[in-house]
Amino acid sequence: MEVLACVKRVPMVGGKIVITPNGCAIDTRMSGFTVSPHEECAVEEAVRLAERHGGTVTVLTLGPPEAADQLRDALALGASRAVLLETDGREWGPMATAEAIVAAIGRAGQPYDLLLFGNESADTGGYQVPVRVAHALGLPCATGIKGIEVAADGGRVTARREHLGAEETFDLPLPAVISVKEGINLPRYPSLPGRLRAKRASLERFTPDWHAEGLAIAGLRVPATERHRAEILGAGTDAVPALVALLAELGVLS
Amino acid sequence: MTVLCLVEHAAGEVADTSRRALTLARQLADSAGGAARTAAASEAGPAPDGAARAVTAVAFGSGPDGTALAGQLSGHGVADAYLVESPDLVGYAPQAWARALAGLAGELGATAVVAAGTDRGNEVLAHLGAIIGLPMAANCAAAAADGAGRWRLTRHRWAGSLLEDAVLEAPVALLTVAPDVVAAESSLGPSAVSVRSYEPALEPADLVIRATESAGRSGGVSLATARVVVGGGRGVGGPEGFGALEELAGLLGGVVGVSRVVTSEGWRPHKQQVGQTGTRISPELYLACGISGAIQHMAGCLSAKHIVAVNTDADAPILAHADYAVIGDLNQVIPALISAIRARNGSP
Numbered sequence: 001m002e003v004l005a006c007v008k009r010v011p012m013v014g015g016k017i018v019i020t021p022n023g024c025a026i027d028t029r030m031s032g033f034t035v036s037p038h039e040e041c042a043v044e045e046a047v048r049l050a051e052r053h054g055g056t057v058t059v060l061t062l063g064p065p066e067a068a069d070q071l072r073d074a075l076a077l078g079a080s081r082a083v084l085l086e087t088d089g090r091e092w093g094p095m096a097t098a099e100a101i102v103a104a105i106g107r108a109g110q111p112y113d114l115l116l117f118g119n120e121s122a123d124t125g126g127y128q129v130p131v132r133v134a135h136a137l138g139l140p141c142a143t144g145i146k147g148i149e150v151a152a153d154g155g156r157v158t159a160r161r162e163h164l165g166a167e168e169t170f171d172l173p174l175p176a177v178i179s180v181k182e183g184i185n186l187p188r189y190p191s192l193p194g195r196l197r198a199k200r201a202s203l204e205r206f207t208p209d210w211h212a213e214g215l216a217i218a219g220l221r222v223p224a225t226e227r228h229r230a231e232i233l234g235a236g237t238d239a240v241p242a243l244v245a246l247l248a249e250l251g252v253l254s
Numbered sequence: 255m256t257v258l259c260l261v262e263h264a265a266g267e268v269a270d271t272s273r274r275a276l277t278l279a280r281q282l283a284d285s286a287g288g289a290a291r292t293a294a295a296s297e298a299g300p301a302p303d304g305a306a307r308a309v310t311a312v313a314f315g316s317g318p319d320g321t322a323l324a325g326q327l328s329g330h331g332v333a334d335a336y337l338v339e340s341p342d343l344v345g346y347a348p349q350a351w352a353r354a355l356a357g358l359a360g361e362l363g364a365t366a367v368v369a370a371g372t373d374r375g376n377e378v379l380a381h382l383g384a385i386i387g388l389p390m391a392a393n394c395a396a397a398a399a400d401g402a403g404r405w406r407l408t409r410h411r412w413a414g415s416l417l418e419d420a421v422l423e424a425p426v427a428l429l430t431v432a433p434d435v436v437a438a439e440s441s442l443g444p445s446a447v448s449v450r451s452y453e454p455a456l457e458p459a460d461l462v463i464r465a466t467e468s469a470g471r472s473g474g475v476s477l478a479t480a481r482v483v484v485g486g487g488r489g490v491g492g493p494e495g496f497g498a499l500e501e502l503a504g505l506l507g508g509v510v511g512v513s514r515v516v517t518s519e520g521w522r523p524h525k526q527q528v529g530q531t532g533t534r535i536s537p538e539l540y541l542a543c544g545i546s547g548a549i550q551h552m553a554g555c556l557s558a559k560h561i562v563a564v565n566t567d568a569d570a571p572i573l574a575h576a577d578y579a580v581i582g583d584l585n586q587v588i589p590a591l592i593s594a595i596r597a598r599n600g601s602p
Contacts, residue, residue: 013549015571017416026416037514037531037550095389120376120392122530122550124418125411127392127430128380135384140462141349143380144373163373164264165476168346168465182531183524186517214389218419220411230563230573236582237590243562243580244594250560252482252506252539253595 001055001113001154001174005046006101006130007039007074009067010123023219025091026123035070037182038118044187045148045180046116047078053150055113056080060104062097064089068203075198076190083108083204091124093213098132100208105137107206114157117179119144134177141177142170146184150174255286255399256362258355260369260378261313261327261335268326271370273438275431276309278397279368280331280439282427283308286365286399311335311447312358314343314351320449327447329440336452343456346374346465352381354454359386359426366405371430379428388424393432410435413530413553433534434557475509477526482508483537483558485528486516487551489544489566489584493521498588499543505595511535513551529554543584547572564588 011028018027035043046057059074061067062085071082085100092100105112115137117130127143134141147160159170159178172178190198233242247253259279262269287308311332313323320337327335338354355378359367367382369375371393383390391397393410395417400406405422410432477483484503486496496510503510511528512521528535529551536557543564545551552575555561563576564584573579580587 013412013415015546015548017412017549093389123411125393125409125413126390127376128383128390131377131380132384135381138459140459141381142463143348143377161373163346163465163467167468169468170463170465172462183517183527186520186524214424215391215407215420215422218406218421221417221419223414223417230561230576230579232568233562233578233580234582235580237586239580239582240587240590240594243587243591244598246562246578247506247539247595250539252508254505254507254599 001049001053001150002110003046003049003055003057003114003116004060004105004112005039005043005057005074005079005116006060007043007070008036008118008121008123009033009061009063009070010036010121017222019220019222024217025220033066033069035073036118036122038120038122038180040187041182041184042116042118042180043074043077043079044185046114048185049114049148049150050078053154058083058108058112060101061085062092062100062208063087071203072198072201073190075201076194077188078194081204082201083206086205086207087210090210091217092210093215094126094128095132095213096211098129098136101129101133102136103208104206111175113154113174115139115175115177117177119179119181130177130179137177139175139177140172141179142172143179145178145180148178148180148184255283255308255365257283257309257366257368258359258362258364259309259311260351260355260367260375261311262370262372262374263313263323266322268323269370269372270438271372271375271431271433273330273440274433274436275368275370275375276311276327276330276332277439278394278429278431278436279309279366282366282368282397282399282429283331285397308333310362310364312338312355314338314354315345320451324447324449328445332445332447335447335449337449338452338454340453340456342461343454344464345467347461347463348374348377349381349463350454350456350460351378352385353456353460354452355382356385357454358452364426366427366429369430371432375430379430383428386426388426388428389422390428390430391420391422392430394429395432395435397427397429412549414556415549415553434536475507477509477511477528477533477535480509480535480537482506482539483511483528483535483541483555484508485511485513485540485542485545485555486522487513487543487545488515490516490521491544491585495585496522498585498592502541502588502592502595505592505599506539508537508539511540513545513548542572542576543588545572546570547575
């Protein structure tokens with residue numbers, strides 16, 4: 001089966017978010033970038049499906065030239081083709097992003113059986129690119145999925161997710177669009193041969209045109225947290241009596 | 255203006271997340287109706303509740319009957335409610351729900367559609383945005399009208415660790431409401447809610463995406479609702495270190511939660527993960543052991559009433575979020591704490 005996995009390059013924010021002086025982006029000079037967590041699992045799932053059912057995995061991202069790093073990470077995990085929709089570093093809205101992905105799928109000429117996405121990106125959290133792509137292509141779509149099984153004849157897929165502690169399943173005809181959540185699998189570490197192959201692989205590059213959309217960012221703010229710096233109860237086991245007293249005060253000791 | 259609000263319900267109970275969404279929907283209606291209300295007030299004294307009652311609730315399925323639904327929506331500023339029913343519509347079907355909302359929004363001339371920022375709310379509004387070709391703003395913490403077809407929003411990024419101020423220009427604003435931000439307000443005084451039935455015009459493709467729900471999972475305290483969560487991070491050192499945390503959680507009537515590194519190392523299953531891509535918790539006490547306090551983790555526990563950190567590093571980011579801290583090695587502190595609690599309880 002032919003699987004497309006779409007990923008997003010996002011900042012590694014660590015313990016603190018710092019905003020750029022213009023107030024519209026995260027300052028990434030002191031941090032690196034990574035693949036958004038749900039999408040890391042989308043790549044792993046795509047590779048597992050191709051291993052189980054045959055076929056190949058194509059990984060696609062829309063981002064600046066440096067997003068080639070994230071594509072190579074996916075190639076190292078077992079994807080065999082990579083498509084970079086290259087931007088000038090500006091933030092793209094979800095509608096324009098979905099349009100660019102749809103255009104790239106049309107250009108590829110090769111039909112995909114399954115299009116995998118992350119449920120929402122870690123940074124902008126728009127929750128909609130996979131759904132918009134599905135509508136534009138006239139495909140069924142399930143989101144927030146934590147388990148995928150392809151039927152023996154390869155014509156249908158069962159997608160599972162959680163809803164209020166229960167499990168709900170969607171039975172969809174292929175081709176289909178599915179967005180996954182972290183926890184669907186535990187992504188593998190890239191092998192050394194995988195990394196070498198990824199380093200040498202050539203990427204297909206396209207430069208889609210950015211356009212504005214109805215939702216426009218005016219600025220970013222780090223919310224003021226109400227908490228102050230922690231009161232230190234003590235060091236090591238010497239702090240245990242104070243800790244017990246605190247737990248008693250909070251009413252969590254029986 | 256008319257604001258539609260998708261109301262989710264389970265076992266006949268309106269979801270708390272939807273009550274919060276109703277509050278934001280009403281605030282949105284108020285912000286647009288402000289001028290009209292003021293004009294009326296100058297003539298008739300106290301402000302009438304016309305603008306505050308411009309919210310139309312929309313619920314799906316056969317769960318609550320109309321009367322029960324009306325009773326629950328009374329006091330939330332809801333004027334009308336529609337119960338969407340169709341012989342083809344059994345259970346959850348996101349694209350069909352969105353098609354129904356598109357139909358209702360068109361018929362009623364709605365200027366905004368609001369839903370809770372739940373899995374379903376975000377999914378249905380994404381479908382709605384795709385169907386009617388309009389932008390959708392997920393996880394809003396605040397929203398107000400700013401002239402015709404223009405809205406000022408504050409959205410959550412990084413699960414609420416970062417706020418985005420945004421301007422939305424659209425004939426119909428499609429918004430979901432960030433969880434745990436907007437408080438549910440039901441003190442508007444009882445109002446008579448008229449409940450009507452709506453049968454949507456669905457397309458065959460809409461019914462391709464349908465959920466089959468299994469029976470509810472049973473047993474155990476859930477991480478999302480636990481009163482006490484004992485957290486373990488990289489500092490636990492390996493899978494074997496979680497025994498002590500489980501024991502402590504048992505003594506405190508709570509459960510164990512873990513950071514992302516713990517699940518990506520395979521030490522514990524993902525279902526125990528607290529954070530942006532795991533479970534959001536809101537316990538009375540979160541005892542975070544060996545957890546540095548990455549943004550992605552803190553996004554999942556900022557609703558905890560009290561955070562106590564046990565960490566070897568007095569400069570760890572979590573100390574900026576915690577109320578109390580013990581500077582020390584959890585592998586010594588936690589066993590000593592367990593002994594002290596057992597001694598206090600009079601059990602060996």
